[in-house]
Amino acid sequence: MTDLTSALEQMLAMQQSGEHLEAYGAHRRVTTIQAGSGGAIRQVDQSETLGIGLRLLSDHRSGYASTADLSRSGLERCVEQARSHAALAQVNPASDLPAPGATYSGPAVLTPSAAPASLREQLETATSLARQASSSDNNVRVDGAAYRDEQYSVEIAATTGLRVAHDQSFIEAWIEVIGDDGSVTATGSGYWWGRAHADVDPHTIAREAVEQAVRLLGRRADALAGASIVLRPDAAAAFIAAAGRALTGPLVRSGRGPLAAALGTTVASPIVTLTDDGHHPSSKRAAPFDDEGIARHTTSLITKGAVSGQLSSTATIRSGEHSTGNASRGSHKSPPEVAPTTLLLASTLEHSELMSGDVVVIEQLTGERSGINNVTGRIDLAVTGYILRDSEPAGAFAGVPVSTTLGELLRAIDAVADDARVVSRSPALAPTVRLAPGLFG
Amino acid sequence: MPPVDLPLADLSEPDVAAALLRITQCGGEVFVEHRDSMTLRLSSGSPESGTWEARSDRDVGAGVRFAAGGILGYTSTNVLTPQGFTDAARVAAESVGQSLDGAALGIGQPSQSIRVTPAHRPRRPVDSVDIATKAEALQRVAASAWAVDPRVRDVTVTYVEVVQHVLVMSSGGGSRTDVRTRARVTCRVVARDGGDRGSGFDGPGIGGGFELFDDHPPQEIGAAAARRALLQLGGTECRSGTTTVVLGPSAGGMLVHEACGHGLEADLVARETSVFSRTRGNRLAAPHVTIVDDPSLPAGFGSYGMDDEGRPSHRTILIDRGVQVGALTDAASAKLGMSPSANGRRESYAHAPLCRMSNTYLAGGVESPAAIIGDVNSGVYVARLSGGEVDPATGDFAFTASEAFQIEGGELARPLRAVTLMGNSLLALEAIDAVGDDLSFTQALCGKDDQWVPISYGSPTVRIADLTITGTRS
Numbered sequence: 001m002t003d004l005t006s007a008l009e010q011m012l013a014m015q016q017s018g019e020h021l022e023a024y025g026a027h028r029r030v031t032t033i034q035a036g037s038g039g040a041i042r043q044v045d046q047s048e049t050l051g052i053g054l055r056l057l058s059d060h061r062s063g064y065a066s067t068a069d070l071s072r073s074g075l076e077r078c079v080e081q082a083r084s085h086a087a088l089a090q091v092n093p094a095s096d097l098p099a100p101g102a103t104y105s106g107p108a109v110l111t112p113s114a115a116p117a118s119l120r121e122q123l124e125t126a127t128s129l130a131r132q133a134s135s136s137d138n139n140v141r142v143d144g145a146a147y148r149d150e151q152y153s154v155e156i157a158a159t160t161g162l163r164v165a166h167d168q169s170f171i172e173a174w175i176e177v178i179g180d181d182g183s184v185t186a187t188g189s190g191y192w193w194g195r196a197h198a199d200v201d202p203h204t205i206a207r208e209a210v211e212q213a214v215r216l217l218g219r220r221a222d223a224l225a226g227a228s229i230v231l232r233p234d235a236a237a238a239f240i241a242a243a244g245r246a247l248t249g250p251l252v253r254s255g256r257g258p259l260a261a262a263l264g265t266t267v268a269s270p271i272v273t274l275t276d277d278g279h280h281p282s283s284k285r286a287a288p289f290d291d292e293g294i295a296r297h298t299t300s301l302i303t304k305g306a307v308s309g310q311l312s313s314t315a316t317i318r319s320g321e322h323s324t325g326n327a328s329r330g331s332h333k334s335p336p337e338v339a340p341t342t343l344l345l346a347s348t349l350e351h352s353e354l355m356s357g358d359v360v361v362i363e364q365l366t367g368e369r370s371g372i373n374n375v376t377g378r379i380d381l382a383v384t385g386y387i388l389r390d391s392e393p394a395g396a397f398a399g400v401p402v403s404t405t406l407g408e409l410l411r412a413i414d415a416v417a418d419d420a421r422v423v424s425r426s427p428a429l430a431p432t433v434r435l436a437p438g439l440f441g
Numbered sequence: 442m443p444p445v446d447l448p449l450a451d452l453s454e455p456d457v458a459a460a461l462l463r464i465t466q467c468g469g470e471v472f473v474e475h476r477d478s479m480t481l482r483l484s485s486g487s488p489e490s491g492t493w494e495a496r497s498d499r500d501v502g503a504g505v506r507f508a509a510g511g512i513l514g515y516t517s518t519n520v521l522t523p524q525g526f527t528d529a530a531r532v533a534a535e536s537v538g539q540s541l542d543g544a545a546l547g548i549g550q551p552s553q554s555i556r557v558t559p560a561h562r563p564r565r566p567v568d569s570v571d572i573a574t575k576a577e578a579l580q581r582v583a584a585s586a587w588a589v590d591p592r593v594r595d596v597t598v599t600y601v602e603v604v605q606h607v608l609v610m611s612s613g614g615g616s617r618t619d620v621r622t623r624a625r626v627t628c629r630v631v632a633r634d635g636g637d638r639g640s641g642f643d644g645p646g647i648g649g650g651f652e653l654f655d656d657h658p659p660q661e662i663g664a665a666a667a668r669r670a671l672l673q674l675g676g677t678e679c680r681s682g683t684t685t686v687v688l689g690p691s692a693g694g695m696l697v698h699e700a701c702g703h704g705l706e707a708d709l710v711a712r713e714t715s716v717f718s719r720t721r722g723n724r725l726a727a728p729h730v731t732i733v734d735d736p737s738l739p740a741g742f743g744s745y746g747m748d749d750e751g752r753p754s755h756r757t758i759l760i761d762r763g764v765q766v767g768a769l770t771d772a773a774s775a776k777l778g779m780s781p782s783a784n785g786r787r788e789s790y791a792h793a794p795l796c797r798m799s800n801t802y803l804a805g806g807v808e809s810p811a812a813i814i815g816d817v818n819s820g821v822y823v824a825r826l827s828g829g830e831v832d833p834a835t836g837d838f839a840f841t842a843s844e845a846f847q848i849e850g851g852e853l854a855r856p857l858r859a860v861t862l863m864g865n866s867l868l869a870l871e872a873i874d875a876v877g878d879d880l881s882f883t884q885a886l887c888g889k890d891d892q893w894v895p896i897s898y899g900s901p902t903v904r905i906a907d908l909t910i911t912g913t914r915s
Binding site: 036042044046047048062074078081084085088090092141143178187260333366367373376378380398399401402403 | 638835
């Protein structure tokens, strides 16, 4: 029995009459190696954290507390805090802890965890990544490169009898470069994730970043009226994620939120079909169960432009409904909230077909954190990219302001490419997306 | 024995103290943290009902750092036993090619033992106030928001308090401890009028305790957030173009923080990935522009008695009467020949320190805000920005205004909605042509390399001669 398992069981044993407890334990080991120009290693970070998040239900009132102090006194303090917080909360007759579920399914690739590469191998990979980019183009220098290996274990135990656990591991590698041709400065980035160190390809990651920076250098483009707009995956991901966040249970039920969308409402063009997949093997977020121990599912959100579903957790469902398995915690410190797992947009065309003719290609967004309003759906930010004229590069642009709404953007989608890929920090497997002319003026 | 505050008292245990001493004698630095936090949230969809959520967290851990050959090795752990410290130190040392083996165990004492003067001196310590009193304050914030207008539809009030005890030990710096206490309340309001929606926010915080609500009355917080949400209903969408922009203190402060502060963090300057990398000594703005970072501000939300590398906090002038003179350093960047400041900060023990801002502000001038606006025949006044981003390498920024007004004939006219400010850091600095006498601060959390730290940014009213704004696509 691990230290974490023992601590979880000790905590559950502190249950009092009329209470139910759910203890979420997380053990995380992360190694991050940062390298700079020429491949010089800058920093090696190795962290190990162990903590428990407790949800206590008493007479349908919920209280939360968390701790990294797994001593007996630390656990007791945590339980007492959760108990006093529950006393403050309202009675919510629909709130209940998940009961033990059926068997959990998922592709075999999710388990077991791969053993991490040696520190020497990890250092060599980070160095190689930075060196590849440093030597690729005279106009491009490395801002920073990083290699990250994460191994984590999640155990959830509840007084309802729920006992689930799984291990996960994944590797990320990314690089940021700066291009400067003497008159224009541009940035580029490359990102990769996987589960086996042997699959890391520094050359491809570096090339992606360098090529992006180089595309955005050079002469400035003239305006191209009437052209279609193409969002490359890094740009499309932000809007797909916003659509997923807007389709949670409470917002769909009330017809509010940035899409003001009740079931059946048309919120996007007819070619838009969006699903959330809890098991997709190409996503590092895939897992057999969510952060309440509910089996993950595939949930249809938008079907041919109309709202066809919603994401939920046990805290957001109403009586008679079932959680879609989308409870998510940032760490053991956070109570579960509803969040997409992996958002997929069904493709309609091959990538090459979107990049032909006269096209405005958007590569990067600036100001997206606050520029996509999750309440009103307004989009106000700046875009950077380049223009294709008769399918040939015809100049770049940077920092061009655009304003629209999430609803208008979804309605303007007229093609989705078959090149979906993982984008750093996004729940979307984002493809290249084409928008009808005129959306951004 | 190093003086430690009660939550870290176990570090005085002989075996633990000996392990820490051995690590520092081998050239390592140890950072230990004990943090208690509580979050209280009231979410309401009507004036009569609301949902409470309360949660507490205790986090305890240590980070050990070694440096050799220009490489930093860092390890963190929750296991605060002699073996736990030693194991963490061994991993960090070996990652940079060093070793703990052979070092003498527990010989001698640190050369200095210092409890730094805390920057925060709570008048009402948070643990002296019961949760019912805290809840009542949040209810008053919510009630004041609901009372403003029947078009208010959602009100969410969140209160967060953090008490953090830290200890830093190193061979060169001895042992230092610090205590930081912060409290902050945020109110988010959504207003609706038919199909039109607006959102508003207010979020004061202090380096201190529950006196937060003495300094910022609850009824003012909720009302301010509600008024900002209502301003967005029916507001005019402005025409895109270049115009004179007057920024109120909050908006000006965010511009200073984002467009200047990040670029003047020494790690970016040293790597030549900042637009300010080669501008030291250059005149970047008019003489009425002075930008300062000061972690020693009493009760500052970003203040501390020492930084997270043990350096006593002190004020750093970044731009002095228009000339760039400084940068914000941590221990690593200070070794690159820059004057050391006290800006090595970390989100927690699980993170290695980075150069970070604390309380960064544009010093006040002598003009009145009314006079600054009065000199503008046509322009835009931005009271608040809801957020934005800057590319430190190019200096290009984009900010979204949450509260803005058209200026006509020297007066504030109709409210504007959907206003975005675009520009470049160096050009914006150069274009500041008026600085007001109404310096004030706004509190926030700042993110960099996936680390979030509490900061404040400050400014008086400032006028920028030419800035690009965007509104409707037509």
